[in-house]
Amino acid sequence: MAARLPGVKAVASVRDLTRAFGERVVLDALDLEIGSGEFIALLGRSGSGKSTLLRALAGLDREVSGELSVTDSVAVAFQEPRLVPWKRVLANITLGLDGPAERAHAALAEVGLTERAQAWPLTLSGGEAQRASLARALVREPDLLLLDEPFSALDALTRITIHQLVVELWTRHRPAVLLVTHDVDEALLLADRVLVLDEGRIAHDSPVTAPRPRHRDNPELITLRADLLTALGVAPEGRS
Numbered sequence: 001m002a003a004r005l006p007g008v009k010a011v012a013s014v015r016d017l018t019r020a021f022g023e024r025v026v027l028d029a030l031d032l033e034i035g036s037g038e039f040i041a042l043l044g045r046s047g048s049g050k051s052t053l054l055r056a057l058a059g060l061d062r063e064v065s066g067e068l069s070v071t072d073s074v075a076v077a078f079q080e081p082r083l084v085p086w087k088r089v090l091a092n093i094t095l096g097l098d099g100p101a102e103r104a105h106a107a108l109a110e111v112g113l114t115e116r117a118q119a120w121p122l123t124l125s126g127g128e129a130q131r132a133s134l135a136r137a138l139v140r141e142p143d144l145l146l147l148d149e150p151f152s153a154l155d156a157l158t159r160i161t162i163h164q165l166v167v168e169l170w171t172r173h174r175p176a177v178l179l180v181t182h183d184v185d186e187a188l189l190l191a192d193r194v195l196v197l198d199e200g201r202i203a204h205d206s207p208v209t210a211p212r213p214r215h216r217d218n219p220e221l222i223t224l225r226a227d228l229l230t231a232l233g234v235a236p237e238g239r240s
C-alpha cells in the first residue's frame, strides 16, 4: 500500500477487509487508504472483486468484516445510469435531496444538461444519461465519489468527452474519486494513482504523475501500462 502523504486527510480507510460468498473469498484481509482529493483507478480481472470493494465502501454491503472507516459524504455512479424512468431528469437529480433546486440546476449545467432538465430519462442518449447520473452524484457534494465502470457502455467519442468532463469536475470540486474500470488506458489517462486488485488484495499500487491532459505516448504511461498489464496477467504486447 502506498504511504499516505503527511497532512492529507483520509476519506476512507480499510483494514483487513474480508468478504466471502459461500466458500469463495473475494476480499481477503484487504488494506486500503483513500486520501482526500485523490483520483484513484481500480483495475482487476473480471470477478476479482472490484464491485464488491466499491459496494463495501459505499456502505451497500453489511456482510463485510474488518475495519472500515468511510466519510459520510459518499456518492456512487454505476455502469447503468439507474435513472428513475417515471421522473424527469431534474427530479432524478433532486431525488432524496433536501437541498435547494438551484443546486440541482447548477449540477445539470456543470454536466451540460440544462436543456434536458425536463426530459424523460428514456429519451436521453447513453452519454446524456451517464452525465445525468454524474450530476445526481455531484449535487450531493461528495467527499468520495465512487464510479463503477460508468463509461464502459459508451461509444468511443462520447467516452472521450465524458473523460474530459470528469477530470474538469474533479479539478473544480476535488472529491476523492475511486473509478472501477477494465481499461488500463482509461486508468492511466485519468487517475493519479492506479490500483490492481488480485486474489482479494491490492496487488499493485502506482502513482501516476504525468501532467494532464495526458497522451498515451507519454513515456511514464508506456512504462506503467506494461507494469499494469503484467500485474493483470496480460502480456504487455497484448490488448487490455
Ligand SMILES: Nc1ncnc2c1ncn2[C@@H]1O[C@H](COP(=O)(O)OP(=O)(O)OP(=O)(O)O)[C@@H](O)[C@H]1O
Pocket: 021, 024, 026, 044, 045, 046, 047, 048, 049, 050, 051, 052, 053
Ligand atoms: N451477491 C453475490 N452472491 C454470490 N457471489 C457474488 C455476489 N456478488 C459477487 N459475487 C462473486 O464475487 C466475485 C467478485 O465479484 P465482483 O462483481 O466484485 O467482481 P468484479 O471485479 O467487479 O468483476 P467484473 O469486472 O466482471 O465486473 C465474483 O466471483 C462474483 O461471482
